[in-house]
Amino acid sequence: GREAAATPGATRTVPFHGARQAGITTPAQDSLVFAALDVTTSRAGELADVLQRWSEAAATMATGAPVGGPGGLGGAADEPPLDTGEAHELPPANLTVTLGYGPSLFDGRFGLAGRRPAALEELPALPGEQLDPTRCGGDLCLQACADDPQVAFHAVRNLVRIGRGVVAVRWVQLGFGRTATTSAGQPTPRNLMGFKDGTANLRAEDTAGLDRHVWVGGEGAPAADQEWMRGGTYLVARRIRMLVEAWDRAPLGEQERVIGRAKVSGAPLTGTSEFDPPDLARTSATGEPVIDVAAHMRLAAPETNGGARILRRGYSYTDGLDLTTGQLDAGLFFICFGNDPASQFVAIQRRLGARDGLTEYLKHTGSAIFACPPGTAEGESWGQGLFT
Numbered sequence: 307g308r309e310a311a312a313t314p315g316a317t318r319t320v321p322f323h324g325a326r327q328a329g330i331t332t333p334a335q336d337s338l339v340f341a342a343l344d345v346t347t348s349r350a351g352e353l354a355d356v357l358q359r360w361s362e363a364a365a366t367m368a369t370g371a372p373v374g375g376p377g378g379l380g381g382a383a384d385e386p387p388l389d390t391g392e393a394h395e396l397p398p399a400n401l402t403v404t405l406g407y408g409p410s411l412f413d414g415r416f417g418l419a420g421r422r423p424a425a426l427e428e429l430p431a432l433p434g435e436q437l438d439p440t441r442c443g444g445d446l447c448l449q450a451c452a453d454d455p456q457v458a459f460h461a462v463r464n465l466v467r468i469g470r471g472v473v474a475v476r477w478v479q480l481g482f483g484r485t486a487t488t489s490a491g492q493p494t495p496r497n498l499m500g501f502k503d504g505t506a507n508l509r510a511e512d513t514a515g516l517d518r519h520v521w522v523g524g525e526g527a528p529a530a531d532q533e534w535m536r537g538g539t540y541l542v543a544r545r546i547r548m549l550v551e552a553w554d555r556a557p558l559g560e561q562e563r564v565i566g567r568a569k570v571s572g573a574p575l576t577g578t579s580e581f582d583p584p585d586l587a588r589t590s591a592t593g594e595p596v597i598d599v600a601a602h603m604r605l606a607a608p609e610t611n612g613g614a615r616i617l618r619r620g621y622s623y624t625d626g627l628d629l630t631t632g633q634l635d636a637g638l639f640f641i642c643f644g645n646d647p648a649s650q651f652v653a654i655q656r657r658l659g660a661r662d663g664l665t666e667y668l669k670h671t672g673s674a675i676f677a678c679p680p681g682t683a684e685g686e687s688w689g690q691g692l693f694t
């Protein structure tokens with residue numbers, strides 16, 4: 307929440323410029339507006355130009371200033387103002403905007419076919435998914451996070467406006483409430499199943515772990531096959547609906563067995579407090595594993611996945627009522643970052659989809675993958691590496 311040590315007040319700012327893009331290892335904020343976009347022009351130069359203008363606008367908005375600077379709110383009476391205005395007098399709220407490129411951007415329309423990193427492939431079909439094509443894919447993504455939902459919305463709205471005629475929104479997902487912790491100072495939030503989420507996540511302070519598992523070309527990671535992606539990472543997004551009515555009828559013991567942790571404390575079932583290391587090998591007096599063979603945390607753990615780890619940075623969502631069933635459409639908009647999606651997200655999700663006890667309470671309804679380039683220096687464009 308807002309009282310988190312790493313984000314003590316909504317007046318805080320997160321620098322836009324730097325070696326890494328903000329919004330990945332920077333402390334997870336409270337609200338998300340995630341937009342997937344398609345490029346509607348066939349001219350690469352127009353796209354590069356939008357990326358330049360987006361970079362300037364995102365850097366400006368991250369300081370809490372309106373698009374176009376202080377004058378952006380007003381101007382000539384016969385012209386629309388440069389900034390749409392709804393974030394005026396709101397604090398910057400730790401706004402971050404993170405850009406990603408989808409695999410379809412490299413299909414040849416913009417002369418980029420030779421620049422696609424091998425890891426940026428459409429995700430394969432996975433168990434437990436019932437994907438809605440209107441919530442999948444995209445040539446580009448903009449992930450806006452802030453501690454005020456109006457600040458996050460304002461950022462996406464203004465960037466979409468700048469891109470008019472060159473890009474068009476394909477789908478949007480709003481998220482309320484972070485479901486991950488990305489730095490040591492942050493308290494662990496709860497997801498809509500009522501469990502602490504993010505306990506065993508990678509954290510900003512674990513720079514060796516991030517190099518190995520998150521940053522492309524990091525120390526201990528596979529080498530970058532495309533120079534422009536060095537220092538970047540891959541984002542996988544999954545809209546995961548929770549069948550909350552079924553979950554809410556499951557007894558507490560069943561819920562804890564399915565996750566592998568205690569609901570109130572977040573402790574592993576082999577421990578007593580949240581950060582106790584789980585003992586996956588421990589058996590009870592009757593010889594049964596204490597952490598169930600189908601427990602989510604066992605099947606997602608690095609020990610079960612050849613050491614694979616991911617940085618989770620998802621949000622709870624609700625899109626109101628599903629009119630076809632009369633049930634709540636709510637769940638987790640899962641976002642994770644990693645430098646090798648095939649051996650990380652895809653491998654873990656294959657295992658989860660096939661055996662995880664949580665799967666019967668979930669339905670994956672949206673999916674996308676994006677390559678997030680490294681950060682930009684002052685005066686540089688997001689598109690600098692890819693387009694030059």
Ligand SMILES: C=CC1=C(C)c2cc3[nH]c(cc4nc(cc5[nH]c(cc1n2)c(C)c5CCC(=O)O)C(CCC(=O)O)=C4C)c(C)c3C=C
Binds near residue numbers: 546548602658
């Ligand atoms: C493919 C990756 C994962 C998906 C999809 C996923 C969905 C999902 N997870 C929860 C709730 C929890 N997950 C927890 C831990 C956890 N989950 C993943 C991966 C995916 N989860 C990993 C890698 C881990 C860490 C495993 C470990 O190293 O121990 C937990 C436990 C607390 C924690 O460590 O965060 C919860 C709770 C839901 C509800 C969900 C889909 C809606």
Ligand SMILES: [Fe+2]
Binds near residue numbers: 602606
């Ligand atoms: Fe999980």
